[in-house]
Amino acid sequence: MTASIAPLASRIALDTQGAAAIRRAIIEGALGPGALVNETELGQSLGISRSTARTALKLLELEGLVSQQQYKGWRIFTPTAEDALNLYVLRGALEGVAAAQVARGAQPASLARIAQDYAAMQAAAGRHDMRAMSDADHAFHTRLIVESGNPRLADQYLQVQQHIKIYVATANRIRGRFRDIVQDHDAMKDAILAGDAAGAEAAAREHSRQAGAMIAAVLNSSQVPTS
Template sequence: MPGNSMISKQSFDVQTANILREMIVTGSLEAGSRLTEAKLTEQFHVSRGTIRAALQKLNNEGLVSQVPYTGWHVIALDAQDAWELHNLRRVLDGLAARLTAERIEPEGAKKLEDAYQKLCGLCDSGDPRDIADADFELHKLIVALSGHRRLQEHYTLTEQQIRVFIASCDSEFSDYKNIGKRHGPLIKAILSGDADTAERLAKEHNATQGDELISSLRQLETQ
């Protein structure tokens, strides 16, 4: 396990959860794969209690599940999961975009523009995983700029599942260079203070990819 030898056990829990989370979200750990405490203990050179605590944290985030007598498994989005996350995200992102457009200030506008330009830059030459991360961070920033504390709390409850959903949607969109450009009208509406347009575009954003992902999963489930 990387890190200073003086780091507390609690920090090891957090570090282990952070590493596993990134492996799940980026696909390094495949959806549905089995996780054993013994193997993870050996892999990360930490105690089984640390592994168990990390897995429990990820379970609370909806990224892993514990199946009686078989152990832990990485989340595998089914059509119902994708449908729920798709609709929940539309509502949360729509409200966040409206509120942010209504209260956007120069400092927030600069952060938003920087995040947008970072995404566009990655689309020109970046790795699909980095693009998905930048995509998520841009939407998360819009939520943060909304100034709505309870909205941020609800977003946090499902944000890791939303990261998985965004990565899955982006995988349905083979032309990665256009992912950044598709955010352009939404960012423009927010920066101009056009709340109605910002909310509409946020709700419509990724609708096609979300629908395609749900359709693909439904087809797989009927095979």
């Protein structure tokens, strides 16, 4: 299961680098849901020691992406339909408030950065680059939180950010149609840029509701696509 992770190129902060590499593999599905990973094999794959691999995994355990199984190794987080629905209700609430605040403030610099993130999604779609698409998708949503200027909101979002990344990547693999993925964000983006706070909040909540329902339906059918 770990052969698809490339060895680390740098020797600086190896545990942090290792955590980043494993996190990416989990988000993209290279380390599949529920898979068991071995510290020794993982360390060999990444070109780091077993102890460093263990430290990297402990960092990811704090994010809820892995859990240690006594005498077995480490188990990768498994998305579930119930979790998807619950997470996307929370995501919609957080992003809805953020989108409304950004639209209400209508700061030119903030709106320009949101437009740039949307353009990055369009560019990734034009290249048919799924990794870049998912990264740009997540960046667009995170931008709403950042530009809201609400530190309490940002703290809550940070707690679920890595799980959101997994579900975003899963949703995009399900959809597969790049143009549709971009267009799913149009109502939210347009309302924010127009300064329509109520419309922006409603669009953000609806976007999350539809995405959560779609992911839950696929997870219930046990047909989750891999990378």
